[in-house]
Amino acid sequence: MEGKDCREIFKKNSIKTTKQRELVFGVLTDSDVPLTVEEIYVILMEQEKNMSLSTIYRILDVFVSKNLVQKSNITDNKAVYEVIGIGHKHHIICISCGKIIALDHCPIKEYEIALENETKFEIISHKLVFFGYCPDCKKK
Ligand SMILES: [Zn+2]
Numbered sequence: 001m002e003g004k005d006c007r008e009i010f011k012k013n014s015i016k017t018t019k020q021r022e023l024v025f026g027v028l029t030d031s032d033v034p035l036t037v038e039e040i041y042v043i044l045m046e047q048e049k050n051m052s053l054s055t056i057y058r059i060l061d062v063f064v065s066k067n068l069v070q071k072s073n074i075t076d077n078k079a080v081y082e083v084i085g086i087g088h089k090h091h092i093i094c095i096s097c098g099k100i101i102a103l104d105h106c107p108i109k110e111y112e113i114a115l116e117n118e119t120k121f122e123i124i125s126h127k128l129v130f131f132g133y134c135p136d137c138k139k140k
């Protein structure tokens with residue numbers, strides 16, 4: 001995502017629009033899976049939009065502080081970033097190699113409705129992550 005839509009979202013979250021912020025946000029919204037800083041760096045490089053790792057870190061910090069992006073620590077030295085609330089995806093994460101797969105449907109939509117009826121809450125979101133060993137790591 002870039003351009004007008006992106007600037008709207010920034011405005012709503014009181015984030016000043018810069019070209020670099022737009023680019024990083026675009027990479028995150030185009031991705032099905034949460035990304036590490038290094039992965040964002042490589043994708044930007046492939047698009048010939050070179051940015052230093054420290055610049056990307058700084059931009060992500062702004063997004064995280066404005067609740068636009070969620071940072072999750074998979075392991076002590078690996079954190080991934082994903083945009084909050086755009087597209088609804090669940091993930092399965094390999095705790096050995098850190099591979100992340102996006103699931104293409106939400107398995108608990110019906111449960112959410114039942115839970116709303118039961119608790120009278122208006123549920124606006126939920127988080128669900130699966131952890132395990134991927135086929136490659138299982139073999140070892
Ligand atoms: Zn694995």
Ligand SMILES: [Zn+2]
Nearest residue numbers: 090106107108
């Ligand atoms: Zn869901």
